Amino acid sequence: xxxxxxxxxxxxxxxxxxxxxxxxxxxxxxxxxxxxxxxxxxxxxxxxxxxxxxxxxxxxxxxxxxxxxxxxxxxxxxxxxxxxxxxxxxxxxxxxxxxxxxxxxxxxxxxxxxxxxxxxxxxxxxxxxxxxxxxxxxxxxxxxxxxxxxxxxxxxxxxxxxxxxxxxxxxxxxxxxxxxxxxxxxxxxxxxxxxxxxxxxxxxxxxxxxxxxxxxxxxxxxxxxxxxxxxxxxxxxxxxxxxxxxxxxxxxxxxxxxxxxxxxxxxxxxxxxxxxxxxxxxxxxxxxxxxxxxxx
Numbered sequence: 001x002x003x004x005x006x007x008x009x010x011x012x013x014x015x016x017x018x019x020x021x022x023x024x025x026x027x028x029x030x031x032x033x034x035x036x037x038x039x040x041x042x043x044x045x046x047x048x049x050x051x052x053x054x055x056x057x058x059x060x061x062x063x064x065x066x067x068x069x070x071x072x073x074x075x076x077x078x079x080x081x082x083x084x085x086x087x088x089x090x091x092x093x094x095x096x097x098x099x100x101x102x103x104x105x106x107x108x109x110x111x112x113x114x115x116x117x118x119x120x121x122x123x124x125x126x127x128x129x130x131x132x133x134x135x136x137x138x139x140x141x142x143x144x145x146x147x148x149x150x151x152x153x154x155x156x157x158x159x160x161x162x163x164x165x166x167x168x169x170x171x172x173x174x175x176x177x178x179x180x181x182x183x184x185x186x187x188x189x190x191x192x193x194x195x196x197x198x199x200x201x202x203x204x205x206x207x208x209x210x211x212x213x214x215x216x217x218x219x220x221x222x223x224x225x226x227x228x229x230x231x232x233x234x235x236x237x238x239x240x241x242x243x244x245x246x247x248x249x250x251x252x253x254x255x256x257x258x259x260x261x262x263x264x265x266x267x268x269x270x271x272x273x274x275x276x277x278x279x280x281x282x283x284x285x286x287x288x289x290x291x292x293x294x295x296x
Contacts, residue, residue: 001264003290020244028239031216035235038220039228051221060238063215067245070204074252077195078263081255084191085268088123091184092116092272096279098181102174103164106281112160112178113276115139116185119153120272123189124265126150127196127256150189158182192256200253205246212242264288264295 021028042048095116103109118139125133125140126149132141139153146152161178164170170178216239223231251261267288277284288295 001260001262001295003264003295020247021240023247024240024243027213027243028236031213031239032232032236034217035220035232039224039231042224048224049221050225051218053222056215056219056222059215059218063211063242066211067208067242067249070200070208071245071249071252073200073204074249077200078252078255078261081192081195082263084188084195085263085265087188088120088185089268089272089275091181091188092120093275095178095181095185096276098174098177100279102177103170105164105169108160108164108169110280112157113280115153115157115160117269117273117276118143119150119157119185120269122149122153123192124269127192128258128265154182154186154189196256205250208246208249209243212239212246215242267295 038048096113099109099112103112114137118137121133121136121140122143124130125136125144132144139156140149143149143153143156158179161170161175161182165172165175216235219235219238220231223234227234248261251257251259255263256265270285270288274284274287
């Protein structure tokens with residue numbers, strides 16, 4: 001995720017990190033070249049039809065409304081994913097306090113909290129489809145061999161709660177409270193997986209890009225009469241807006257991907273490590289910092 005202040009004039013003119021321009025540059029240049037070719041054909045041979053601007057305006061309004069709808073749908077997915085990961089972090093912090101209250105045995109308490117950290121890292125790697133992360137805790141590495149790593153890590157945590165209850169190191173009320181916390185973690189996990197495995201319908205992307213290209217190819221015919229050789233410039237500006245917004249919604253629709261607009265899952269996992277470190281008797285690690293304005 002890009003983390004930086006409001007762009008000033010210099011950033012508006014030069015910033016590329018966090019801009020969609022690199023992703024849309026090739027089709028943008030292609031549309032500008034086509035528009036320039038249309039102008040040349042009209043000036044030399046006069047064979048290009050001149051379309052009424054009102055029809056193109058209505059077309060553009062409809063396209064912009066559909067782009068706005070798709071942008072809202074994509075942002076809703078992104079924001080829901082962020083809320084779910086915020087809920088995971090809150091549950092982990094509550095789990096740390098609950099183990100302090102209900103689990104008197106330090107060895108069992110530390111094993112539970114380390115397994116909880118293993119779960120959140122396994123969940124992160126599963127959402128991003130990573131085979132393994134050498135920086136992840138050993139508990140997460142061990143879970144990666146399972147068919148579903150985050151469930152394996154959470155099952156192991158549940159087994160530790162059952163073991164504490166069976167050996168008398170955890171009473172029934174404490175076991176009930178902790179299993180309720182595990183159920184909340186599982187609910188947040190399932191919500192993230194629902195988003196990850198249910199993308200926006202492909203027809204949305206197909207229709208948006210297809211319609212955008214059609215509109216940008218028709219637009220020169222409405223501008224040639226009044227704009228002349230400035231037509232490629234206006235087509236480029238319109239194409240940048242429409243293609244750029246379409247590209248942004250593509251990234252927002254996949255909030256767990258390691259893209260510039262993806263959620264900072266590494267930073268959230270580090271926040272969990274910082275929160276649980278006092279309960280483990282460890283020195284908290286430093287929070288992750290953005291690298292070239294990117295927080296992973």
